[in-house]
Amino acid sequence: MKIIIGNIKLTNLVSNQSKPLKGEILVPGDKSISHRALIIGSMAVGRTIINGILESEDIISTSNALKELGISIYKQDSDKWFIDGNGISGFKTPNKSLNLGNSGTGIRLLMGAISGSNIIATFIGDDSLSKRPMLRIIKPLELMGASILKQNSGKIPITLSGPKELVSIQYKSPVASAQIKSALLLAGLAANGISEIIEPIKSRDHTENMLNFFGAAISSSLNKEGNNTVKLKGQPYLKAQNFIVPSDPSSAAFPIVASLIIPGSKIKINDMMINPTRIGLIDTLKEMGAKISLSNHKTICGENTATIHAEYSKLKGVTVPASRTASMIDEYPILAIAASKAEGNTFMKGISELRLKESDRIKMISSGLNSSGIKTIETEDSLNIFGGNVKGGCKLKSNLDHRIAMSFLILGLVAKEPIVVQDCDTINSSFPNFKILMKKLGANISGANF
Ligand code: S3P
Numbered sequence: 001m002k003i004i005i006g007n008i009k010l011t012n013l014v015s016n017q018s019k020p021l022k023g024e025i026l027v028p029g030d031k032s033i034s035h036r037a038l039i040i041g042s043m044a045v046g047r048t049i050i051n052g053i054l055e056s057e058d059i060i061s062t063s064n065a066l067k068e069l070g071i072s073i074y075k076q077d078s079d080k081w082f083i084d085g086n087g088i089s090g091f092k093t094p095n096k097s098l099n100l101g102n103s104g105t106g107i108r109l110l111m112g113a114i115s116g117s118n119i120i121a122t123f124i125g126d127d128s129l130s131k132r133p134m135l136r137i138i139k140p141l142e143l144m145g146a147s148i149l150k151q152n153s154g155k156i157p158i159t160l161s162g163p164k165e166l167v168s169i170q171y172k173s174p175v176a177s178a179q180i181k182s183a184l185l186l187a188g189l190a191a192n193g194i195s196e197i198i199e200p201i202k203s204r205d206h207t208e209n210m211l212n213f214f215g216a217a218i219s220s221s222l223n224k225e226g227n228n229t230v231k232l233k234g235q236p237y238l239k240a241q242n243f244i245v246p247s248d249p250s251s252a253a254f255p256i257v258a259s260l261i262i263p264g265s266k267i268k269i270n271d272m273m274i275n276p277t278r279i280g281l282i283d284t285l286k287e288m289g290a291k292i293s294l295s296n297h298k299t300i301c302g303e304n305t306a307t308i309h310a311e312y313s314k315l316k317g318v319t320v321p322a323s324r325t326a327s328m329i330d331e332y333p334i335l336a337i338a339a340s341k342a343e344g345n346t347f348m349k350g351i352s353e354l355r356l357k358e359s360d361r362i363k364m365i366s367s368g369l370n371s372s373g374i375k376t377i378e379t380e381d382s383l384n385i386f387g388g389n390v391k392g393g394c395k396l397k398s399n400l401d402h403r404i405a406m407s408f409l410i411l412g413l414v415a416k417e418p419i420v421v422q423d424c425d426t427i428n429s430s431f432p433n434f435k436i437l438m439k440k441l442g443a444n445i446s447g448a449n450f
Contacts, residue, residue, distance in 0.1 A: 015410070015412025021267050025440060032204060033245050038081075038083060041241075042073075042086065044085035070091060088116055097157065108180070109183055109207075112141065112185070114162055116186075135154035147161045166190045167191055169191075171197050177199070178203035185197065194233055199228050204278055211238075246273040248273065249273050255441060269308040274297075278328075283327075288315040295309065315338055320349060336407065337407050340374045346385045358429075373391030392411070396420070398421055398424060
């Protein structure tokens with residue numbers, strides 16, 4: 001049910017105990033890859049055609065921002081997006097502020113991408129994005145020659161201007177963040193010379209894969225400590241491509257965990273991307289005793305995919321090491337739901353970055369679980385969850401965090417009493433057909449009349 005307050009619409013959803021989930025689904029295109037396909041397609045020469053792009057609010061925000069930056073992007077047929085790229089330094093000064101809505105990836109990657117064009121742009125976003133740190137991006141961009149004309153203590157609104165010429169840098173990132181790495185690589189495209197980005201643990205490598213696919217000279221190497229060094233040769237000729245976006249493992253995570261915790265469930269998810277930098281959740285769930293198997297392996301535009309088979313499993317708690325955070329950074333909320341139904345405790349270490357996501361996810365997971373009858377202990381950078389009886393019977397806020405909303409709707413499917421999640425419009429950021437696909441599998445999720 002949609003309640004209209006002023007011009008803000010709030011959709012509440014309720015999830016109730018469900019019968020076994022059955023059947024097979026295909027989840028929408030990967031969010032990270034969709035952002036990158038739009039941005040890199042805009043920086044290539046010629047017409048890029050993208051199939052299977054994720055049509056969610058975050059991606060529409062990036063597409064609208066690129067249009068403001070002078071790029072022609074349009075959709076034809078049912079599933080094909082066309083981008084007429086203007087080259088690496090081809091962005092134009094926009095007539096209005098670039099509103100990236102809820103999207104941290106969109107705003108951070110675009111800050112890097114436009115730094116190679118001699119233009120001025122102001123970035124804004126919603127209440128959640130306005131609280132998120134941007135210094136991690138704009139500081140290294142300044143080292144490359146970009147100017148920050150206006151900022152609000154490292155938060156948006158931020159006005160950025162690209163110099164006539166960017167310089168390549170060697171940058172050691174303090175955090176394993178694909179957003180930092182990608183922003184600097186996209187800026188590095190315009191710089192003369194080799195850009196070198198070093199990250200403490202390898203984060204998702206879609207920017208590297210896609211730049212390679214579009215013709216850039218880019219390489220990466222891991223040292224003994226697990227540090228990852230990426231080297232990019234500046235000013236490559238990026239040639240437009242036909243690109244297919246594989247399915248998003250971060251969206252598939254919700255039906256996968258639902259099937260593991262609802263007795264009698266058995267589901268199949270077709271052609272999910274299985275890039276090793278993205279499937280830490282699958283490794284963790286298997287350690288917990290999950291019956292998950294993979295078949296039908298394929299490679300699509302430089303990314304590997306497989307069909308995932310998952311069924312109800314008796315789970316046990318595990319310790320999730322800090323070294324795994326990068327490969328499952330977005331999956332902790334849904335892992336917490338699996339942990340609630342596991343025997344014993346699940347201890348998640350080294351997760352302070354979760355406090356800087358769409359919401360403070362450690363706090364949101366912990367308080368939502370406590371309201372549902374599950375005990376937790378949180379510290380600044382860890383969370384311990386004690387599996388037990390999920391009572392439910394609570395009303396939870398999403399705080400403009402799509403993954404928090406979806407996770408607690410999944411918890412409601414195994415709770416004694418229903419769980420209501422308020423303001424579920426936020427789910428449209430990443431997984432617009434979440435409710436439809438979950439219902440197709442048999443999940444009892446509907447509009448809430450309160
Ligand atoms: C993303 C990187 C991650 C992730 C986000 C998507 C990306 O952020 O949380 O949802 O597409 O590069 P960080 O790189 O900041 O950890």
